[in-house]
Amino acid sequence: MRxxxxxxxxxxxxxxxxxxxxxxxxxxxxxxQEREITVFAASSLTAAFTQIGKDxxxxxxxxxxxxxxxxxxxxxxxxxxxxVADVFASASPTWMDDLASATGVTQRTxxxxxxxxxxxxPDDPAGIGSIQDLAGPSVQLVLxxxxxxxxxxxxxxxxNVGIAKAAAGNVVSNEQDDASVVAKIASGExxxxxxxxxxxxxxxxxxxxxxxxxxxxxxxxxxxxAVVDGSKSTDLARAFVRYVSGPDGQATLRAFGFLLxx
Amino acid sequence: xxxxxxxxxGLGVALVALPLIGLIIRTPWSRxxxxxxxxxxxxxxxxxxxxxxxxxxxxxxxxxxxxxxxARSQFRGKALVRALVVLPLVMPPVVGGxxxxxxxxxxxxxxxxxxxxxxxxxxFTVWAAVLASTFVSFPLLVLALEVxxxxxxVRLEDAASTMGAPRWYVxxxxxxxxxxxxIAAGLxxxxxxxxxxxxxxxxxxGNLPGRTQxxxxxxxxxxxxxxxxxxxxxxxxxxVSFVVIVTLRGRFLQTR
Numbered sequence: 001m002r003x004x005x006x007x008x009x010x011x012x013x014x015x016x017x018x019x020x021x022x023x024x025x026x027x028x029x030x031x032x033q034e035r036e037i038t039v040f041a042a043s044s045l046t047a048a049f050t051q052i053g054k055d056x057x058x059x060x061x062x063x064x065x066x067x068x069x070x071x072x073x074x075x076x077x078x079x080x081x082x083x084v085a086d087v088f089a090s091a092s093p094t095w096m097d098d099l100a101s102a103t104g105v106t107q108r109t110x111x112x113x114x115x116x117x118x119x120x121x122p123d124d125p126a127g128i129g130s131i132q133d134l135a136g137p138s139v140q141l142v143l144x145x146x147x148x149x150x151x152x153x154x155x156x157x158x159x160n161v162g163i164a165k166a167a168a169g170n171v172v173s174n175e176q177d178d179a180s181v182v183a184k185i186a187s188g189e190x191x192x193x194x195x196x197x198x199x200x201x202x203x204x205x206x207x208x209x210x211x212x213x214x215x216x217x218x219x220x221x222x223x224x225x226a227v228v229d230g231s232k233s234t235d236l237a238r239a240f241v242r243y244v245s246g247p248d249g250q251a252t253l254r255a256f257g258f259l260l261x262x
Numbered sequence: 263x264x265x266x267x268x269x270x271x272g273l274g275v276a277l278v279a280l281p282l283i284g285l286i287i288r289t290p291w292s293r294x295x296x297x298x299x300x301x302x303x304x305x306x307x308x309x310x311x312x313x314x315x316x317x318x319x320x321x322x323x324x325x326x327x328x329x330x331x332x333a334r335s336q337f338r339g340k341a342l343v344r345a346l347v348v349l350p351l352v353m354p355p356v357v358g359g360x361x362x363x364x365x366x367x368x369x370x371x372x373x374x375x376x377x378x379x380x381x382x383x384x385x386f387t388v389w390a391a392v393l394a395s396t397f398v399s400f401p402l403l404v405l406a407l408e409v410x411x412x413x414x415x416v417r418l419e420d421a422a423s424t425m426g427a428p429r430w431y432v433x434x435x436x437x438x439x440x441x442x443x444x445i446a447a448g449l450x451x452x453x454x455x456x457x458x459x460x461x462x463x464x465x466x467x468g469n470l471p472g473r474t475q476x477x478x479x480x481x482x483x484x485x486x487x488x489x490x491x492x493x494x495x496x497x498x499x500x501x502v503s504f505v506v507i508v509t510l511r512g513r514f515l516q517t518r
Contacts, residue, residue, distance in 0.1 A: 145482075145483050173467075173468025173470055174475075175464070187367060189369070190386070
């Protein structure tokens with residue numbers, strides 16, 4: 001048995017060493033120089049960026065934009081350890097700062113903003129009329145977990161209103177991301193959640209009831225985008241960042257419920 | 263053993279062992295005591311142990327008659343039932359969670375009437391965590407028990423019957439003791455699967471410390487704010503499973 005383990009480890013080490021020389025990321029490898037870019041983007045950007053990716057490909061024939069959508073913190077971690085992204089778009093400056101100090105980024109720009117809204121099931125079983133009602137008795141509240149940008153922003157809003165403690169007692173689940181919060185509300189499983197305004201897309205809108213949060217207590221999330229150091233397709237990556245912050249990209253983002261940077 | 267075979271077998275071991283070694287290396291040992299001793303880690307571990315154990319026992323209660331039916335009786339649609347029972351094993355756990363919501367959620371097939379008539383809600387309670395874990399783990403029990411029942415020598419039970427033993431007595435004194443190794447193996451497998459359950463739990467039961475936040479969910483949440491701490495918690499989870507599998511399987515199956 002000991003021999004088995006030793007053999008296995010030896011074999012894997014050999015393979016790892018063998019791959020080392022040619023094991024660089026293979027995006028844009030070969031004759032088709034710079035014809036593909038990989039964009040890591042916050043999950044709240046999924047709908048808008050999928051559209052922007054299609055538009056960008058249409059204006060650059062032969063180019064493929066590959067997206068990896070996920071929680072900003074997880075994406076930053078993946079880029080830091082695996083380094084396979086050309087562009088990173090984060091739902092909070094925190095995780096861009098994190099990546100900037102660990103891996104390094106260039107051409108950083110704030111390209112969008114997002115505000116928060118309350119959502120309830122369409123029939124609003126708990127009778128939520130305003131944000132203060134989230135602290136009411138036996139309201140089942142669902143938030144994204146602490147550390148997930150939209151979860152942190154939601155808790156900030158509750159603090160701004162002065163109902164952080166009462167609302168925390170109503171939380172029945174800390175979800176992985178904004179989409180999971182939407183799913184819990186749309187299925188009618190909980191009474192209210194706090195998500196980005198951009199989460200209430202055309203598809204989602206009929207399944208939830210959205211309630212505005214007054215702007216004096218609302219949190220505005222800022223989305224930074226940047227080219228990741230070590231990208232093999234720097235020019236294309238830069239072009240994508242320019243496109244997102246240019247008029248076409250901005251129009252698409254607005255259509256998907258985002259606010260434009262001030 | 264031929265060298266080529268040994269090499270491949272070694273690769274198999276390495277495939278499982280290397281990530282675990284990585285986990286051990288990345289664990290921030292200097293803080294490990296604080297992280298594992300923290301109230302939230304202890305709460306999550308306790309909840310995990312309760313949920314996994316309850317799931318395994320509930321699974322046995324439901325799974326034994328089912329395995330009996332599958333192994334020993336003939337009925338129409340048996341193949342269909344068997345495929346249905348195994349489905350949770352191959353279903354992505356998140357899909358399992360969505361399916362559970364559609365059945366037992368407060369607007370679900372069964373959960374809806376329960377909530378409307380009795381005001382009972384399963385989601386976001388510890389029972390939801392148990393239900394999610396049972397859903398994903400009890401197929402393992404059914405499979406283990408069915409195999410056990412099939413390989414049992416029926417003549418031993420027949421002998422007991424012909425000597426006048428009542429059916430209940432035969433079950434208690436002949437069948438169950440002979441089946442003990444398979445029951446133990448099935449229980450351990452189902453328990454370990456329940457202990458690691460994440461997707462169905464967070465989708466169906468939600469994630470709330472002390473109520474539905476089992477250890478895998480705590481790992482996920484810790485990962486957002488403290489990756490090192492999350493690794494320490496993961497290692498705790500793996501260690502608990504490993505110790506239980508080694509001691510119980512070794513004891514009941516006498517594997518070498």
